[in-house]
Amino acid sequence: MMAPGMLYGGASNFDGVFSQKQRNMYSSTTATAAKEHLGPLFAPACSSSSFLGSSSMVSFRGVNGGKRPFFDSFDQEDNEADEFGEYFHQAEKKRRLTDNQVQFLEKSFGEENKLEPERKVQLAKELGLQPRQIAIWFQNRRARWKTKQLEKDYDELRNRYDILKSNYNNLLKEKEDLTAEVFQLTDKLLVKEKGNGQLALCVVQKHSDASGKETVADPISRVELSNVSAAQVLKQQQQPEDLSSGKSDIFDSESPHYTGGGHSTFIDQDDSAYVLETEQSELSQDDDEKFSKTILSTANQLGKCDDDDFPVTSTNLSYFGFPVEDQGFGFWTY
DNA sequence: TTGTGTTTTATTGCCTCC
DNA sequence: GGAGGCAATAAAACACAA
Numbered sequence: 001m002m003a004p005g006m007l008y009g010g011a012s013n014f015d016g017v018f019s020q021k022q023r024n025m026y027s028s029t030t031a032t033a034a035k036e037h038l039g040p041l042f043a044p045a046c047s048s049s050s051f052l053g054s055s056s057m058v059s060f061r062g063v064n065g066g067k068r069p070f071f072d073s074f075d076q077e078d079n080e081a082d083e084f085g086e087y088f089h090q091a092e093k094k095r096r097l098t099d100n101q102v103q104f105l106e107k108s109f110g111e112e113n114k115l116e117p118e119r120k121v122q123l124a125k126e127l128g129l130q131p132r133q134i135a136i137w138f139q140n141r142r143a144r145w146k147t148k149q150l151e152k153d154y155d156e157l158r159n160r161y162d163i164l165k166s167n168y169n170n171l172l173k174e175k176e177d178l179t180a181e182v183f184q185l186t187d188k189l190l191v192k193e194k195g196n197g198q199l200a201l202c203v204v205q206k207h208s209d210a211s212g213k214e215t216v217a218d219p220i221s222r223v224e225l226s227n228v229s230a231a232q233v234l235k236q237q238q239q240p241e242d243l244s245s246g247k248s249d250i251f252d253s254e255s256p257h258y259t260g261g262g263h264s265t266f267i268d269q270d271d272s273a274y275v276l277e278t279e280q281s282e283l284s285q286d287d288d289e290k291f292s293k294t295i296l297s298t299a300n301q302l303g304k305c306d307d308d309d310f311p312v313t314s315t316n317l318s319y320f321g322f323p324v325e326d327q328g329f330g331f332w333t334y
Numbered sequence: 335t336t337g338t339g340t341t342t343t344a345t346t347g348c349c350t351c352c
Numbered sequence: 353g354g355a356g357g358c359a360a361t362a363a364a365a366c367a368c369a370a
Binding site: 352 | 354361364
């Protein structure tokens with residue numbers, strides 16, 4: 001790919017003399033071919049300042065144990081002959097910049113990572129390098145900086161993600177704990193109600209108004225559940241379809257309050273029963289509202305047994321097991 | 335010493351800006 | 353259209369373990 005001999009004193013010296021296209025064109029030819037084409041242009045490049053610039057590219061790490069300061073390269077009197085020899089011996093090799101040259105460039109890069117033409121020439125002079133070498137070094141340095149920056153950004157994002165994930169997991173755990181506590185308290189409440197010889201059971205049916213919008217659930221019945229355990233109630237919650245089809249353990253034909261047919265029984269704490277029509281068509285809008293208020297009021301009264309700060313609303317009714325999404329009948333107790 | 339992976343220097347081709 | 357920047361890549365230099 002790269003022509004031997006083009007590394008130093010070849011393509012580098014095109015800088016400031018040829019356009020990039022010309023640079024590319026010539027850099028893809030051999031050094032010999034280039035010399036044939038350019039002729040005299042190579043002469044100044046291999047002599048005086050240009051040559052010195054090239055000679056300073058020799059890696060003194062390898063040549064001189066890596067300790068030779070780059071300013072030594074300006075010590076023309078002492079080194080010119082050696083460098084001249086080195087140049088011809090190592091012209092075909094790629095040579096690294098000295099530690100001091102790199103240090104100098106790093107410092108300059110730290111001040112400003114873009115290179116204006118004046119600064120490029122100035123740095124080239126100070127370091128005894130070709131302006132093009134300075135430009136290449138800055139370009140490569142910017143690429144390295146960008147890579148490092150990307151790694152840094154990635155690490156930072158990763159850390160933030162880990163923190164957020166940890167917070168999320170903590171919240172999830174907290175939610176589970178709170179849910180478990182709610183169930184525990186609910187169970188306690190049921191036991192308490194049971195101890196009083198009464199347990200309220202609400203059968204809720206969801207309605208839709210004319211526009212299809214869901215409205216507040218209605219209480220259909222309320223029965224005495226003195227001998228129904230919380231576990232049974234929960235089981236009922238999980239199988240509401242059985243209830244609507246008359247398969248309920250609670251509302252079967254053997255239940256003391258089974259009324260059969262299309263009617264459900266509503267029994268208040270005085271054991272006085274109301275017979276309510278379950279057919280939606282037979283319930284007026286006023287009835288809907290009345291029932292809604294009744295169920296919310298009842299639920300709130302039950303809720304007050306343990307927590308006054310959590311009033312039951314049509315919104316959170318479902319949290320207590322009152323469905324606002326399911327169609328048809330269902331049993332919920334609390 | 336040698337094989338292998340990493341770093342550094344440099345080229346190439348494309349793109350944007352003026 | 354030229355200048356300069358950038359991404360991709362080549363290849364030399366270097367580091368290091370076996």
